[in-house]
Amino acid sequence: MALEKKIRELKEKREKMLLGGGEEAIVKQKAMGKNTARERIMAILDAGTFNEYDMFVEHDARDFGMDKKNLPSDGVVIGTGTVHGNPVAVFAQDFTVAGGSLGLMHSRKITKIMDHALKMRIPLIGINDSGGARIQEGVNSLAGYGEIFFRNTISSGVIPQISVILGPCAGGAVYSPALTDFVFVVDNISKMFITGPEVIKTVLGEEITMEALGGARVHCETSGNAHFFSSSEEECFSQIKRLISFIPRNNEMKAAVAEAMPPDAGYDIEKIVPGDPTIPYDVREVIRAVADGSDFFEIQEMYARNMVIGFGRLGGRTVGFVANQPLEMAGVLDVDSSDKAARFIRYCDAFSIPLVTFVDLPGYLPGVDQEHAGVIRHGAKVLYAYSEATVPKLTVILRKAYGGGYIAMSSRHLRADFVFAWPTAEIAVMGPEGAANIIFRKEITSAANPEEMRRQKVDEYRDKFANPYVAASRGYVDAVIEPSETRRLLLHSLEVSENKDVQLPWKKHGIPPF
Amino acid sequence: MEKKVTDRLIIDHTTYSTRLSRRFTSRKPYEPPVPGRIQSFIPGTVVEVLVKTGDSVKEGDDIVILDAMKMKNRLKSHIEGKVAAVNVSPGDRVTKGAVLVEIA
Numbered sequence: 001m002a003l004e005k006k007i008r009e010l011k012e013k014r015e016k017m018l019l020g021g022g023e024e025a026i027v028k029q030k031a032m033g034k035n036t037a038r039e040r041i042m043a044i045l046d047a048g049t050f051n052e053y054d055m056f057v058e059h060d061a062r063d064f065g066m067d068k069k070n071l072p073s074d075g076v077v078i079g080t081g082t083v084h085g086n087p088v089a090v091f092a093q094d095f096t097v098a099g100g101s102l103g104l105m106h107s108r109k110i111t112k113i114m115d116h117a118l119k120m121r122i123p124l125i126g127i128n129d130s131g132g133a134r135i136q137e138g139v140n141s142l143a144g145y146g147e148i149f150f151r152n153t154i155s156s157g158v159i160p161q162i163s164v165i166l167g168p169c170a171g172g173a174v175y176s177p178a179l180t181d182f183v184f185v186v187d188n189i190s191k192m193f194i195t196g197p198e199v200i201k202t203v204l205g206e207e208i209t210m211e212a213l214g215g216a217r218v219h220c221e222t223s224g225n226a227h228f229f230s231s232s233e234e235e236c237f238s239q240i241k242r243l244i245s246f247i248p249r250n251n252e253m254k255a256a257v258a259e260a261m262p263p264d265a266g267y268d269i270e271k272i273v274p275g276d277p278t279i280p281y282d283v284r285e286v287i288r289a290v291a292d293g294s295d296f297f298e299i300q301e302m303y304a305r306n307m308v309i310g311f312g313r314l315g316g317r318t319v320g321f322v323a324n325q326p327l328e329m330a331g332v333l334d335v336d337s338s339d340k341a342a343r344f345i346r347y348c349d350a351f352s353i354p355l356v357t358f359v360d361l362p363g364y365l366p367g368v369d370q371e372h373a374g375v376i377r378h379g380a381k382v383l384y385a386y387s388e389a390t391v392p393k394l395t396v397i398l399r400k401a402y403g404g405g406y407i408a409m410s411s412r413h414l415r416a417d418f419v420f421a422w423p424t425a426e427i428a429v430m431g432p433e434g435a436a437n438i439i440f441r442k443e444i445t446s447a448a449n450p451e452e453m454r455r456q457k458v459d460e461y462r463d464k465f466a467n468p469y470v471a472a473s474r475g476y477v478d479a480v481i482e483p484s485e486t487r488r489l490l491l492h493s494l495e496v497s498e499n500k501d502v503q504l505p506w507k508k509h510g511i512p513p514f
Numbered sequence: 515m516e517k518k519v520t521d522r523l524i525i526d527h528t529t530y531s532t533r534l535s536r537r538f539t540s541r542k543p544y545e546p547p548v549p550g551r552i553q554s555f556i557p558g559t560v561v562e563v564l565v566k567t568g569d570s571v572k573e574g575d576d577i578v579i580l581d582a583m584k585m586k587n588r589l590k591s592h593i594e595g596k597v598a599a600v601n602v603s604p605g606d607r608v609t610k611g612a613v614l615v616e617i618a
Contacts, residue, residue: 278530369542
């Protein structure tokens with residue numbers, strides 16, 4: 001009977017902890033459209049797989065009346081479980097307990113599960129919902145953040161790290177998500193900023209709402225800090241589960257192979273891309289026309305839309321698609337799109353995910369603002385990322401591949417393994433109009449009818465150089481293919497590249513232009 | 515939500531039909547710096563204006579003291595000349611880039 005009593009005691013203790021900050025605080029949390037920390041974890045994990053640790057951890061702070069304060073589980077829930085059968089480690093800050101504020105023991109719980117994730121080589125999912133540092137705990141709270149950032153960095157490229165912003169994440173706290181691979185945000189719930197609206201108002205006199213300063217939409221559209229936007233927590237959780245299905249557990253494993261599926265019959269790949277290189281189309285249709293089940297999981301859909309990135313499968317294997325988007329800004333490379341592509345390429349390379357690149361771009365975006373914003377160093381990131389990547393690199397040139405843009409987009413010269421070009425491809429130093437204007441300047445200006453001469457020279461140049469055959473004659477393109485052959489050739493080259501082995505010279509690490 | 519494709523972007527003499535981003539359409543045209551303009555490089559509050567219209571100033575003279583980020587910043591003249599206009603007085607809150615004093 002003593003045992004029964006002790007078990008009952010344990011159950012009671014647990015019940016108390018599971019209430020977090022108490023019923024009143026939970027009602028407030030719900031009123032904001034938010035789930036509790038444990039509900040969130042259980043919504044992401046497979047049913048019945050969550051195991052919580054450190055439930056009875058307590059803080060040890062004494063100053064400012066903290067010795068009289070009881071904070072259940074110290075405001076954060078940690079544990080392990082599975083997502084689609086894949087083991088993951090997870091933590092979730094509990095806003096109902098002292099606003100999810102981060103004190104020493106709170107941070108030690110987080111770092112404990114982070115250490116666990118790294119040691120076990122399993123993904124880490126962190127749910128952020130916190131007012132920030134627990135001011136009463138002073139420098140211990142800062143130490144806590146620092147320990148988290150350090151682990152985020154050390155784990156980077158070893159295990160996938162996913163950040164979910166489901167409430168405020170302000171001040172120094174934002175740097176943990178920023179150091180992780182993917183950041184999920186929810187409209188009207190997520191708020192991320194270094195300094196909030198009040199500080200901005202008192203110091204600078206600028207007025208702005210929290211939502212306009214650091215809401216979900218801002219970080220998905222403008223700052224590029226977030227990768228996945230959703231309208232509700234439920235939608236966000238299904239996005240997270242979908243992401244997990246595409247990526248491997250760690251950098252020594254490959255992503256699970258799904259059952260191979262043909263693309264939907266509704267996609268006719270020969271009807272998507274117009275022959276005229278100045279007419280736009282949605283390059284995501286090309287991706288869907290080749291991907292298994294026409295399933296494309298786009299990342300950063302709302303940011304730098306002139307570059308499309310995301311995961312799909314070819315013959316059941318996960319690949320990372322990178323594509324210029326002629327529908328937006330003519331598909332140019334600029335500061336933001338370069339940054340977006342480069343980071344994704346490095347992610348895929350770190351986690352053994354082959355890269356499939358679709359090329360159709362007129363080059364780099366001209367402009368004083370671009371030059372002054374550092375398009376040189378940002379553009380260089382794409383060159384760096386593609387050159388450095390040793391995963392299989394497959395390139396398909398759909399139409400335009402002009403100048404520096406041609407080199408940057410996974411060209412042979414950056415060691416693409418297979419480069420295919422459609423017959424509509426134009427691989428040239430620049431577009432026919434621009435090239436003819438430079439090369440035949442004298443002939444044009446001295447002609448009796450300069451406009452007619454210009455047209456004639458442009459056509460001449462187009463006939464001779466705006467095609468895939470000049471590059472093919474040098475072996476820069478491996479094969480000129482019919483659009484309908486694209487999927488078959490991609491599947492084949494993936495198969496051939498399965499055991500690709502490239503050794504780079506030893507280095508501690510490179511110095512990428514960031 | 516879907517925007518129609520009615521925008522144009524010219525690159526290397528070729529006109530592409532596409533959609534322009536908000537960032538692109540709202541970009542500010544470049545303006546070369548005017549050396550005689552004393553501008554706030556940061557939003558803040560004017561503490562003191564050390565010159566008045568008509569004063570002669572030398573390069574390096576302090577013109578305005580601007581309080582921003584808990585620092586009292588001394589804004590100096592880049593040129594030698596006469597104060598043509600004083601656009602602010604102590605206590606004024608100014609945005610970044612505001613022209614505080616003009617020297618000709």
